[in-house]
Amino acid sequence: MRILPGFITAITLASSAVLWAADVAADVAAETVNPEADRQAFVSFYKNRFPDIDIQAHKDGAYALDPAKRAQWQAMEDFPPYEIAVDEGRELFSVAFTNGKTYADCFARQGIGIKQEFPHFDMDQNTVVTLELAINQCRVANNEAELDYDSDEMGVITAYMAFTSRGNHFDIKVPAAGLAAYESGKQFYYERRGKLDFSCSGCHMQATGNMLRAEILSASVGHATHWPTYRFKWEKVGGLHKRFIECNEQVGAVALPQQSEAYRNLEYFLTYMSNGMELNGPASRK
Numbered sequence: 001m002r003i004l005p006g007f008i009t010a011i012t013l014a015s016s017a018v019l020w021a022a023d024v025a026a027d028v029a030a031e032t033v034n035p036e037a038d039r040q041a042f043v044s045f046y047k048n049r050f051p052d053i054d055i056q057a058h059k060d061g062a063y064a065l066d067p068a069k070r071a072q073w074q075a076m077e078d079f080p081p082y083e084i085a086v087d088e089g090r091e092l093f094s095v096a097f098t099n100g101k102t103y104a105d106c107f108a109r110q111g112i113g114i115k116q117e118f119p120h121f122d123m124d125q126n127t128v129v130t131l132e133l134a135i136n137q138c139r140v141a142n143n144e145a146e147l148d149y150d151s152d153e154m155g156v157i158t159a160y161m162a163f164t165s166r167g168n169h170f171d172i173k174v175p176a177a178g179l180a181a182y183e184s185g186k187q188f189y190y191e192r193r194g195k196l197d198f199s200c201s202g203c204h205m206q207a208t209g210n211m212l213r214a215e216i217l218s219a220s221v222g223h224a225t226h227w228p229t230y231r232f233k234w235e236k237v238g239g240l241h242k243r244f245i246e247c248n249e250q251v252g253a254v255a256l257p258q259q260s261e262a263y264r265n266l267e268y269f270l271t272y273m274s275n276g277m278e279l280n281g282p283a284s285r286k
């Protein structure tokens with residue numbers, strides 16, 4: 001991928017400043033990890049950066065930042081490309097496993113309208129559980145094979161579950177036992193990586209609102225709200241970790257497998273930063 005050289009310089013400088021800030025933050029955090037203070041600072045950053053944009057609007061990503069692109073996208077949403085996925089997901093969700101049970105038996109409220117509770121820190125497993133992981137754990141508990149995280153089946157089931165959760169708001173909790181996972185996700189977000197030596201924050205905080213080739217860099221405060229997402233580039237719905245892989249690869253960093261511990265921790269941090277934001281998945285993006 002080619003990025004304008006001037007842009008790289010600007011971002012590299014900006015992300016050094018962020019790295020420094022992150023170092024300071026990490027020192028402070030070593031003594032007191034305070035997710036809620038982090039979230040308030042995170043939200044304030046974007047409010048200051050985009051004083052005319054309501055914070056909730058960032059659930060639409062880059063389309064919150066550019067009226068022309070938003071208009072194009074809204075026209076596209078008149079015939080939502082994820083609609084078939086939601087319908088297929090609704091059907092698959094109710095198909096019984098060979099033991100007669102269904103997905104509904106594994107989840108609170110029969111799995112309807114629960115996405116805002118994911119990811120959460122599971123005390124028994126001592127790890128972050130995302131919706132995708134919980135779906136596979138449900139399958140294994142019912143003697144079914146796990147789904148590939150990139151499969152159409154995983155895509156459509158999560159699309160349906162997200163659809164039933166639309167309009168709910170994230171309320172992610174970080175219990176004392178989950179602080180280390182939260183911290184590791186936070187570190188991943190602020191750490192620079194890859195040949196281009198960029199952090200997530202370098203692009204999505206310092207350079208947010210700027211163009212990168214033909215794309216406007218979105219704000220991370222809305223990054224968790226709308227998954228899975230139908231991307232025209234993918235020609236199907238895919239999860240948040242599929243997007244992490246792409247963002248890692250475009251800076252020349254080694255991407256991790258979907259649902260690896262590091263990505264689940266990153267999702268935990270990023271979703272906590274979206275607490276109070278409205279869920280609007282599935283969505284469509286270019």
Ligand code: HEC
Nearest residue numbers: 061062198199200203212215216217218223243247251285
């Ligand atoms: C070199 C710049 C760059 C870096 C570094 C980068 N991204 Fe991105 N990211 C992009 C671009 C470009 C897009 C597509 C435009 C947009 O939506 O921001 C994007 C899109 C996204 C999206 C989808 C937004 C949406 O509305 O659907 C998420 C989520 C995301 N990035 C998360 C991350 C995370 C987490 C990291 C760190 C692991 C990261 N990005 C690092 C450039 C970057």
